[in-house]
Amino acid sequence: MSIVSFYFFVFVAVVVGIYYIIPRTNRWIPLLLGSAVFIIISSSWKMYIIFLTQVILAYVGAWLLYKNLKQSRLICGIAIALEIGTLIILKDSSFFIINYRYILRLLGKPRQIPFLKIAAPLAISYYTLMLVSYILDVYWRKIEPEKNPLKLLLYAGFFPQMIAGPISRYSKTAAELWEGHCFNYDNFCFGIQRFLWGLFKKLVLAERLGTIVTSIYTGGLEGTSTPVGSYIWIGAVAYVFQLYTDFSGGMDIVLGTAQLFGIVLPENFRTPFYSTSMSELWRRWHITLGLWLKDYIMFPFLKSRPAAKFRAFCQKQFGKKAAKTVPTYLGTFLVWFCCGFWHGGTYKWIFWGLCTFVIIVGGMVLQPFFNKLQVLLRVNTEAESWILFGRLRTFLLFTIACSVQPADSLMSALKMWKNAFVYNPWVFVDGSLYQLGLDRLDFWVMIFGLMVLFVVSKYQQRGSVREIIARQNLAFRWILWIGLLMAVLIFGMYGEGYNPADFIYGGF
Amino acid sequence: MKREEIFEKLNGVFQDVFDDKSITVNEKTTADDIEQWDSLEHINLILAVETEFGMKFTIGETTTMHNVGEMADIILQRIS
Numbered sequence: 001m002s003i004v005s006f007y008f009f010v011f012v013a014v015v016v017g018i019y020y021i022i023p024r025t026n027r028w029i030p031l032l033l034g035s036a037v038f039i040i041i042s043s044s045w046k047m048y049i050i051f052l053t054q055v056i057l058a059y060v061g062a063w064l065l066y067k068n069l070k071q072s073r074l075i076c077g078i079a080i081a082l083e084i085g086t087l088i089i090l091k092d093s094s095f096f097i098i099n100y101r102y103i104l105r106l107l108g109k110p111r112q113i114p115f116l117k118i119a120a121p122l123a124i125s126y127y128t129l130m131l132v133s134y135i136l137d138v139y140w141r142k143i144e145p146e147k148n149p150l151k152l153l154l155y156a157g158f159f160p161q162m163i164a165g166p167i168s169r170y171s172k173t174a175a176e177l178w179e180g181h182c183f184n185y186d187n188f189c190f191g192i193q194r195f196l197w198g199l200f201k202k203l204v205l206a207e208r209l210g211t212i213v214t215s216i217y218t219g220g221l222e223g224t225s226t227p228v229g230s231y232i233w234i235g236a237v238a239y240v241f242q243l244y245t246d247f248s249g250g251m252d253i254v255l256g257t258a259q260l261f262g263i264v265l266p267e268n269f270r271t272p273f274y275s276t277s278m279s280e281l282w283r284r285w286h287i288t289l290g291l292w293l294k295d296y297i298m299f300p301f302l303k304s305r306p307a308a309k310f311r312a313f314c315q316k317q318f319g320k321k322a323a324k325t326v327p328t329y330l331g332t333f334l335v336w337f338c339c340g341f342w343h344g345g346t347y348k349w350i351f352w353g354l355c356t357f358v359i360i361v362g363g364m365v366l367q368p369f370f371n372k373l374q375v376l377l378r379v380n381t382e383a384e385s386w387i388l389f390g391r392l393r394t395f396l397l398f399t400i401a402c403s404v405q406p407a408d409s410l411m412s413a414l415k416m417w418k419n420a421f422v423y424n425p426w427v428f429v430d431g432s433l434y435q436l437g438l439d440r441l442d443f444w445v446m447i448f449g450l451m452v453l454f455v456v457s458k459y460q461q462r463g464s465v466r467e468i469i470a471r472q473n474l475a476f477r478w479i480l481w482i483g484l485l486m487a488v489l490i491f492g493m494y495g496e497g498y499n500p501a502d503f504i505y506g507g508f
Numbered sequence: 509m510k511r512e513e514i515f516e517k518l519n520g521v522f523q524d525v526f527d528d529k530s531i532t533v534n535e536k537t538t539a540d541d542i543e544q545w546d547s548l549e550h551i552n553l554i555l556a557v558e559t560e561f562g563m564k565f566t567i568g569e570t571t572t573m574h575n576v577g578e579m580a581d582i583i584l585q586r587i588s
Contacts, residue, residue, distance in 0.1 A: 140568030279546075294547050295571045302551045303567060311555075328548050364548075 001042045003163055003253050004202055004494065011038065015159075016260050024180030031154055031177060031261070038159035039122055047121035050086070055149070055156050057082055058131040062138040062145040076139040080132055087128040090120035092345025123162040125342060129292050130156055134170045136296055143171050151178050160257040164250050166268045167288040173265065181262025190466050191259030196484055197456075198252025201245040203492030205453065208438055208446040209242035215437040217406045217416075229422035234436070236403035240395075241450065243402065244272070247286070271457050276390030278359045278397055289342075293335045301331045329361050336360075348410040355401040445491050509587060514561075514580050521560050525553045535577035563587055 001007050015034040019027050039048050061079030065072040088096075093116045104111050134152070137143045146152045155174040216227045216235030227235060248269045258265045268287050275281035282290055301307055307327050315323035333354075340353020374381060381387075407413035427433065434440055459465045469477055515533065522531045526544045539545040545553070554570050557579065563586040565573075573579050 137568070140566055142568035142572060283547075298547070299551055299570055300567055303554070303565075303570065324552050328552070331551075332548075 001038060003160075003250070003257075004199060012257055012260065019261055020183050024182065027180030027261075028150070028154060028178050031158065032150060035154065035157040035159040035162070039157060039162060042162070043119070043122045047119065050090070051121045051124075051127065051157060052153070054083060054086055054128065054131060055153050058135055058156075059146065059149045059152050062135050065135070065139055066145045072139060076135060079135050083128050083132050083135070087120075087124055088345070089116070090118055090124060092341070093118070095345030123164070126161065126165040126167055127156045129167050129289075129296075129342075130170070133167075133292060133296060137170060146170070146174070154178065158258075158263075160254040161265065163254065164247065165288055166251065166254070166266050167292050168266050176263050184262060186470070187259055187262055190470075191256045193466050193469075193481060194252050194256030194259060196256075196481070196488065198249045198254075198256055199488045199492065200449070200484055201249025201252065201453070203488055203494055205446060205449045206242050206246035206249055207493035208442055208449075209238045209245065211437040211442075212238040213242055213406055217408075226419065227416070228419040229424040230427045231424075231432075232403070232416050232420040234427075234433075235406075235416075236399050239406050240399045240402050243405070244269075245453070271460050273395055273457070274391060274461060275394050276387060277363055278356070278394055279363065281394055281398055282356070282360070289339070293339060297338055298331045298335050301334055302327060307331070325364070329364070332361055333357055346410070348404055348407065348413060351410050351413075352401060352404050355404070359397050359401060449487075449491075509584070511580060511584065514583055515576075517560055518557070518576060518580065521556050522553070525549065525556050533576045535575065535580070537576040538574065557583070561587055 001011065011034070015030050018030040022030070036048060039051060057079060061075060061082075065075040065079065068075060097113050097115055101111070101113055104113075134143075134146075134155075138145045151174055152170075154177050155168070155170055158173075158177055161168065213235055216231055216238070251268045255265050255267070266288050268289075270284040270287065272281050272285040275284055307330075310330065311323045311327045314326045318326070336353040336357035337350065338353075339356075340350040343349045343352070373379075379386060403416065404410065404413035407416060434443060436443075438446065456465055459468060462468070469480060472480075519532050522533050522542070523529050526542060526549065528542075528544075531542060539550065551570070554565055558564055561583050563583065565582060569582055573582065
């Protein structure tokens with residue numbers, strides 16, 4: 001069941017209705033049952049059994065490691081290996097089979113090993129990370145293991161987050177889900193407004209941007225066989241905006257839905273394109289994944305014994321500064337390798353992760369040089385023009401790294417990079433832009449929509465836009481929200497004969 | 509060791525890690541108060557504090573302490 005379908009709206013309305021009708025102490029029941037129904041309808045009951053098994057594993061594993069202090073490390077390791085193993089087998093088995101076939105061919109013993117014919121449950125990449133964080137938090141004594149397995153089941157499977165997260169933490173979200181919330185009119189309105197804004201981003205913007213991206217990346221340009229030069233840059237920029245509107249729009253729908261129940265889920269975006277460095281951008285883009293990677297990969301690695309030995313080695317060989325920085329670079333490498341692999345078990349995604357690693361570490365290594373240069377050239381780093389330059393530079397680097405994502409494979413992505421420097425700027429003025437799958441009206445609806453997005457982002461810098469709007473006069477508020485609804489109804493790409501594309505992050 | 513002594517030593521560690529002699533920390537100092545204190549520097553800070561006081565923070569403590577006061581609480585608990 002797509003979260004931008006009419007069925008989903010009806011489904012949410014029914015669950016919300018039941019939620020507020022029954023006594024507060026039992027309000028977790030419709031959420032739990034609704035989540036089970038949502039998962040089964042969206043995938044199958046077999047997938048729900050796999051999901052259930054992983055939750056039971058986390059529940060039992062956490063209790064066993066909590067009770068057996070002497071063997072807690074071993075039990076924790078087994079539980080995590082089983083959770084991550086399930087994720088990798090169900091999602092990325094073809095990566096390993098392809099590589100195994102390749103090795104056999106190199107050894108002169110080619111064999112056609114068949115791919116596993118298995119599907120992965122909905123949102124497995126997200127709820128697995130949530131369950132791993134739960135197990136590790138119990139192991140590190142940050143939280144007590146949960147007595148009620150249903151509470152853990154609701155935490156892992158709360159239906160709005162079963163598309164693309166956010167990757168919430170047990171300590172912050174479980175109680176929020178379990179506790180019956182009272183109906184709050186303001187909260188309810190804010191939830192609907194956020195849901196509507198998410199629909200606008202997804203149906204009006206992401207779908208149109210996606211048309212351009214598909215037409216460029218699949219070589220479907222009219223009159224030419226392969227996109228070159230400006231087309232590639234247009235495709236890459238359109239993809240970044242598509243990714244942002246698709247993912248953050250999805251998050252608005254998810255967080256808006258949760259808010260209808262009075263539930264606050266963690267934010268995944270904080271106006272990322274206002275970042276002046278790549279590392280800052282990644283603190284403001286897919287925030288819950290970034291925090292997960294930091295807390296469960298980066299920190300444990302840097303505090304591990306091998307890292308301590310490596311630090312001592314660096315200090316002995318290269319001095320104190322290297323002992324501080326080099327292990328951090330290694331930890332960053334590990335994080336970005338895992339991040340790339342998590343997004344998709346292919347070399348294209350690993351390459352994307354490593355590109356991002358190179359840009360981030362490159363920035364860290366060159367920072368002292370840039371600082372000296374700024375002093376030498378008397379650059380006013382507080383000037384708005386300088387900040388704008390930093391934002392544009394960061395956006396460009398992010399776009400270059402992300403440009404590999406929509407390509408079929410790593411090879412075709414590299415081929416596109418090679419063709420990106422062909423000189424053809426006239427495509428911006430000779431009407432070619434209208435041949436990218438959108439007619440003039442659709443094209444200008446998209447441009448106008450992006451301008452609206454920009455204005456809203458500007459206000460988001462100051463705080464909650466919905467709260468700012470709520471302080472305005474009644475007539476203005478209604479004109480604004482009805483206008484947004486009409487924009488979605490009139491310009492949204494949906495309806496009979498048209499299926500909005502699946503959320504990009506739903507596939508990860 | 510008294511709490512004041514811990515803070516005195518912590519000042520030295522912070523100044524060394526962030527390469528800024530003007531830093532002085534108190535109970536309520538957080539990452540928001542020191543510009544360079546991001547997640548990467550946080551782990552370097554933790555390691556430097558561990559070396560200074562000859563103790564270890566657990567991973568849970570590393571990721572959950574909210575301010576320098578909480579850091580001092582753990583140090584005091586561990587070394588006393």
